[in-house]
Structures are given as structure tokens and as C-alpha cells.
Amino acid sequence: MGWQRTRTVLLHEGPFVSLCRDGVIRPDGSPDIYDHVVVDDGVRVVALDQHRCLALVEDDFYLQQRRVLHLPGGGTEGQDPRAAALRELEEETGAVAGELRLLGVIDPLPATTAARTHLFLATSLTPAAVSRDATEVGMTVQWRPIPAAIRAVREGAITEAGSVAALLLAEHVLRTMPPGGQAT
Amino acid sequence: MGWQRTRTVLLHEGPFVSLCRDGVIRPDGSPDIYDHVVVDDGVRVVALDQHRCLALVEDDFYLQQRRVLHLPGGGTEGQDPRAAALRELEEETGAVAGELRLLGVIDPLPATTAARTHLFLATSLTPAAVSRDATEVGMTVQWRPIPAAIRAVREGAITEAGSVAALLLAEHVLRTMPPGGQAT
Numbered sequence: 411m412g413w414q415r416t417r418t419v420l421l422h423e424g425p426f427v428s429l430c431r432d433g434v435i436r437p438d439g440s441p442d443i444y445d446h447v448v449v450d451d452g453v454r455v456v457a458l459d460q461h462r463c464l465a466l467v468e469d470d471f472y473l474q475q476r477r478v479l480h481l482p483g484g485g486t487e488g489q490d491p492r493a494a495a496l497r498e499l500e501e502e503t504g505a506v507a508g509e510l511r512l513l514g515v516i517d518p519l520p521a522t523t524a525a526r527t528h529l530f531l532a533t534s535l536t537p538a539a540v541s542r543d544a545t546e547v548g549m550t551v552q553w554r555p556i557p558a559a560i561r562a563v564r565e566g567a568i569t570e571a572g573s574v575a576a577l578l579l580a581e582h583v584l585r586t587m588p589p590g591g592q593a594t
Numbered sequence: 595m596g597w598q599r600t601r602t603v604l605l606h607e608g609p610f611v612s613l614c615r616d617g618v619i620r621p622d623g624s625p626d627i628y629d630h631v632v633v634d635d636g637v638r639v640v641a642l643d644q645h646r647c648l649a650l651v652e653d654d655f656y657l658q659q660r661r662v663l664h665l666p667g668g669g670t671e672g673q674d675p676r677a678a679a680l681r682e683l684e685e686e687t688g689a690v691a692g693e694l695r696l697l698g699v700i701d702p703l704p705a706t707t708a709a710r711t712h713l714f715l716a717t718s719l720t721p722a723a724v725s726r727d728a729t730e731v732g733m734t735v736q737w738r739p740i741p742a743a744i745r746a747v748r749e750g751a752i753t754e755a756g757s758v759a760a761l762l763l764a765e766h767v768l769r770t771m772p773p774g775g776q777a778t
Contacts, residue, residue, distance in 0.1 A: 413655075472628055474704055
């Protein structure tokens with residue numbers, strides 16, 4: 411029968427993070443409480459240029475207290491995930507994608523939040539102006555060949571879950587594509 | 595200079611999820627607040643038997659309101675990640691691992707929580723008794739060949755971030771291992 415919800419109480423509502431306490435009936439029939447976090451869905455983009463190099467961005471993360479290397483992306487901010495992916499890519503790297511393919515969707519912390527991260531492969535890139543928002547001050551962009559990005563994942567230089575999953579999925583998709591197949 | 599913390603207020607302390615509001619100085623020098631979630635670190639395990647099949651478990655997830663297919667694993671519960679990985683593997687599948695190799699560590703939602711997920715490859719398995727806890731009632735185990743598990747990731751049947759990352763990393767490690775190389 412699975413879990414059943416009996417009520418929801420909003421414990422805290424913040425600008426980016428809210429916390430709810432639900433009354434639940436567990437799958438074994440016993441009553442319980444279940445606290446969960448409400449945050450925005452996310453997007454991450456593997457943006458591949460004509461030299462088969464992809465964009466990585468780096469900026470200061472508060473909770474990790476260090477600069478973090480990751481794929482372009484961020485919160486959907488209420489947009490459709492495809493629109494959010496195109497917006498974040500352009501804001502952070504100045505690239506406009508002509509083609510956008512869904513690589514997959516992951517659940518970053520499914521026992522804690524229902525928020526999902528949507529993973530995309532962007533190709534047919536053309537340059538535009540970078541227009542970072544206030545949270546993206548100090549961000550730098552680099553373009554790396556696919557094998558170098560995969561090596562960065564293997565060596566632990568890229569650890570953000572959406573970036574790790576999108577890079578490994580993109581590598582798998584590109585490697586197993588039929589001869590003459592298009593990435594888009 | 596990065597971010598600086600000026601104070602921390604515990605907004606809510608729950609059995610599994612706590613919420614903090616920090617006073618911060620942003621990298622651009624402006625003061626702000628930053629809400630973040632404190633949850634247990636996690637572990638996920640690719641457990642590979644002598645037939646090169648790996649264990650997948652399935653159980654009811656509350657927030658997704660469906661059964662979720664994922665790698666054995668869970669919270670560290672204050673243990674060292676290696677010990678937690680061995681415990682969760684044995685509890686959920688009844689397999690005791692003779693060898694345990696770290697595949698990597700990911701940050702599931704680094705802007706929301708500092709919690710990390712530790713990913714392992716377990717080999718040299720021997721059977722033991724399954725001893726699931728109350729949260730694992732209704733869990734089922736299946737052993738699948740590596741390519742079938744990767745296909746499940748590609749097709750969106752496995753979406754939990756730690757499971758996706760660990761499966762793709764394990765596949766990459768096993769595929770690129772030097773001839774005669776050991777997984778452990």
C-alpha cells in the first residue's frame with residue numbers, strides 16, 4: 411500500500427528552503443511524522459562545442475567553504491526545465507544552444523526532498539553575452555575536452571551530483587551512439 | 595575571499611532533518627542570510643558477485659509516492675562511511691563484502707546541505723542473514739548484470755543520485771581497468 415499522508419504542517423518558510431512536517435501512515439501501518447525539505451528543482455547542462463569541449467564553471471560555495479567546479483546550471487526558478495537549462499547556460503557561459511537533449515532526471519536526496527535535477531546535453535552552440543546574476547559574481551568558465559572532464563570526475567575534482575551524473579551519462583550516450591548518430 | 599559566516603541559528607531540530615539560518619558575508623562583501631539543511635551523510639554500494647551481477651534494492655519512498663529502485667545504502671548513522679557501507683549492504687542484501695573500494699564522494703545538493711554521499715564498490719561477497727530495520731520493511735533485492743543496471747540508469751528506472759553516480763563510476767572503473775587489474 412505504500413506510505414499515506416495524513417496532514418502537512420509548514421515548519422519554516424524561507425526564501426530558498428522550506429521545511430514541512432507531514433503526518434504519515436508508514437507502509438507497515440504505523441503512524442509517524444516525516445520532515446522534508448522543499449527546494450527548487452535544478453538543471454545541469456553538458457554544453458558541447460564544435461571541438462567536443464564542454465563548459466565547466468567554478469565559483470565559491472558557502473557550505474563547502476571552497477571553490478566548486480561544476481556544470482552550468484542552477485534552480486529552475488519556476489521555469490520549465492528546458493527553458494531553465496537554456497537560461498542558466500547562457501547566463502553563466504555566454505553560449506546559446508541550438509539543440510538541447512534530455513540526458514535524464516535524478517533525485518539528489520529522495521528521502522529528504524522531492525526536488526529533482528534535470529540533466530541536458532546542449533549542442534549547436536553560438537556565443538552571446540554573459541549576464542550573471544548577483545549570486546554568480548566571481549564565477550569563471552573553462553572549456554575542457556570530454557575525457558579531461560571525465561578524469562576530473564574520477565579524480566574527485568567534480569563532486570556536485572548533477573554534474574557527475576550528467577557528465578558520465580553524456581560520455582555513455584556519446585560513446586554508445588550508433589555510427590553517424592547525432593547527439594541531438 | 596569567499597563566503598564568511600557571522601552567526602548560526604538553529605531554526606528547527608528534527609529526528610532526521612535540521613534547519614539552520616546562518617548570517618553570512620557574501621563574496622562580494624554584502625551581508626546576507628543563508629538557510630541550510632543538516633542531514634546525515636549517506637553511502638551507496640555497488641556490490642558485485644562472482645557472476646558480475648550487482649545488488650539492487652527496491653522499496654517504498656514517501657516523497658516520491660512510489661517504489662524506488664536503488665543501490666544498497668543509507669545514512670552513515672555516525673559511523674565511518676566504510677563501516678556504514680558494509681552494515682547497510684549486509685542489512686539490506688545479506689551479503690558480507692570481503693573487499694571494499696571507494697569509487698568517489700558526491701555532494702547531492704551542495705547549495706542546500708553540506709551532507710555528502712560516499713560511493714563504494716564491494717567485491718568478494720559471502721552470504722549472511724538479512725536483518726532489515728523497521729524502515730526497510732517491504733524491501734526486495736534483485737541481482738542484475740552490470741549492463742542491465744546501466745541500461746536501467748539510461749532508461750530512467752534508477753534515478754537516486756548516489757546510485758546513478760556509483761553505477762556509472764563503477765562501469766567506468768571496470769571498463770578502463772588495466773588487463774589483469776583487480777577491482778579491489
